Amino acid sequence: MKTLTDQLSTYASYHRDTRNVLTHLVGIPMIVVAIATLMARVPLGSVALPDGHVLDINLAMLASALACAYYLRLDMRYGVVMSALFALACWLGTGLAQHDQGAWLTWGLGLFAVGWVFQFVGHWFEGRKPAFVDDLIGLIIGPLFVVAEVGFFLRMRPQVHAEVVRRSGSLR
Numbered sequence: 001m002k003t004l005t006d007q008l009s010t011y012a013s014y015h016r017d018t019r020n021v022l023t024h025l026v027g028i029p030m031i032v033v034a035i036a037t038l039m040a041r042v043p044l045g046s047v048a049l050p051d052g053h054v055l056d057i058n059l060a061m062l063a064s065a066l067a068c069a070y071y072l073r074l075d076m077r078y079g080v081v082m083s084a085l086f087a088l089a090c091w092l093g094t095g096l097a098q099h100d101q102g103a104w105l106t107w108g109l110g111l112f113a114v115g116w117v118f119q120f121v122g123h124w125f126e127g128r129k130p131a132f133v134d135d136l137i138g139l140i141i142g143p144l145f146v147v148a149e150v151g152f153f154l155r156m157r158p159q160v161h162a163e164v165v166r167r168s169g170s171l172r
Contacts, residue, residue: 034093036060043058
């Protein structure tokens with residue numbers, strides 16, 4: 001399995017233009033919430049909690065749990081942050097999925113389409129195709145890249161940032 005630095009460096013090599021990164025900061029969260037919204041309507045069962053409440057599990061929760069297990073395996077600190085953000089996306093998506101079918105599809109498909117418009121505008125600035133075209137793992141690394149970029153901007157994880165910049169040729 002590739003390391004955190006391997007994954008972020010590869011992804012960063014497709015995202016060297018600051019305008020592309022900025023469009024991803026908007027587009028990728030929209031896509032994550034859109035997918036959670038669309039998947040939240042697929043029930044998988046219920047779990048009784050110790051306090052007597054029942055938690056309804058849906059496909060968005062399962063997919064998020066699997067993605068977060070991967071993030072946790074790559075890096076504990078990023079994995080914890082990604083788990084919190086994916087929990088938020090599931091909460092938002094589950095809330096949006098509660099609406100009638102028209103509103104649910106409008107939110108889900110609308111966020112998905114607009115998010116991808118941001119992505120492709122960014123890659124137009126970049127002059128390079130999206131990373132997932134060459135390797136589908138880019139679809140799961142994209143949200144992690146956004147979190148890492150925000151952290152790097154805030155001067156967090158400077159050793160990881162320096163190595164990603166060194167390996168990817170990024171100017172940031």
